[in-house]
Amino acid sequence: MTGRHLDLRSFKIPLGKLAPLETFKTRQGDVLSYRFYPAWCEDLIVLYHGVGSDSRYMCVLASALAKAGYANVVTPDFRCHGASLNSSDRISPNQLDIDLEELLIHIKMQRAVARITLAGHSLGGGFTLRIATSDLRTQFAKFVALAPRLPEHLQAFYPGHGGWISVREDGGFVVNMPEALRSGQEKLTYSKEFLVAASPSEDVLEKLKTLAPPLKVFTGAEDEVDIPDRHSELFTKARIPVEILPELNHLTIVSKPDSYLSRF
Template identity: 30%
Template sequence: MLKAVLIPLAVMAMAIAAALWLGGPGPIAPMASINEPFAKVDFSAVPPNSHYTARDGTQLAWLHYPPANPGSATRRAVLVHGSSARGRSMHPMAQALAAAGFDVAALDLRGHGDSGERGHIAYIGQLEDDLEDFMTTQAWPGPTTLLGFSSGGGFVLRFAADARASLFDRYLLLSPFLHQASPTKRPGNDDWVSIGLPRIVGLSILNALGITAFNHLPTLRFGLNDVAREQLTEQYDHSLATNFRPHSDYASDIRRIQQPLRIVAGTEDELFDAARFASVFKEAGHAVPVTLVPGANHMGLTLDATALQAVVAAANLE
């Protein structure tokens, strides 16, 4: 009887050990449509880093874009970048929102840019704690909209379903990542990220048992070129990969939304099927307004003039 129990446990333990050791993300070629558009962006006017102190004492970086007419802003916009990126990747959008009268904060989320060790966070849920700490330490007297792009949009959805969601009175998702199995993901389009699925499965089993000691192991690697690699984050550990997205039951996140929420996406998005966002949210039980920008691809949503106008318009709507 004891042998019948111990042998399967030993086999499972060996399988998990092998997954942790050998099952990480493999090499991935740079994805041109993600890397190349930024070569044409003028970053000369990016403001110097501002910082706030998170609850663990870490200094986290953010960029402040005051409104074009000082003292005129009645609303703040807090921007969350996409996977691998940092606050400066949202520079054109931050400028457009500031020109439209918003007081803008573009964050380097922990594990990105100049906020802590790139690719790592201490625990799943730390990103939500950091965002709460930003709102507490950098208090704004008026209403605030939280905007997130791509994986950042997925994280913004996660926060909109959180108990602290009332820290923001509006939410705007920009071509958000929902889930690898969501109908919005274009089939077979895995050119941007290499996924260490065996390691993810092994770590998920251990996490379910309360064992998080191996969550520092990388599970995602992004298709960066040599130039982008100097500025961006090449890989995520398991904690960051799990935290910087919606919960696995993303439909439950959608149902828990309380504040007004909108979506903006480009019709030519090569990663996500923008036309399906409306139906996915409706089927999950919470229909939301969706703006589709003709001709905009994934990165174009944050860079093209027409797309930026659509984002500013959506941010201004009740």
């Protein structure tokens, strides 16, 4: 299948919408980071980012959700991103699950929390599917996956991932971010161990069909990494609501969310 090319040159992070970076210490002694977007309610959305960058690029979507009053929004930095960028990403298969639990404990100690939604984009969307089919799913009222990364055998992404990712022989991959766009805060290499910890299981679609979690999937019709028609086919078969959003691509799905915000 002919692919598309992911072009980052027009993607900007509006600093005026960016919440300050905050950190917390886990019970394992690690320091992890996040950003918090407040709203006048007790609902909470935990919104995870994808590869290469960190919680910064989720600021438009996060601030829009909070400003509209849908929920308070926390955008965590995955371990080995943000404040922990330089730590080793050779982690255990359940480490990111543990980090999520630690984050929830921390947030609940800071403020009253009612219903919690887990959401994510790209790799973060895949992590959302992972949690939605795990024992941790009971902690969440619903799930939202934006252009979620699916297991390779499902053939749900274009060859070369839109030029964004190069897969290594050891099972890890390299992010092909142009030199001119780098700030030194990016994570450009990923180990196989990290990807295993962030990814849904190989039988995720069967689990979704059996467990029927309260999940929505959104993918842009112009996505350059994931194949929109394939997402529509796979999630429909798994009986999961999926919406293909006109005119949006892999990045504008988080930078231009107005067309679907009310259905989040």
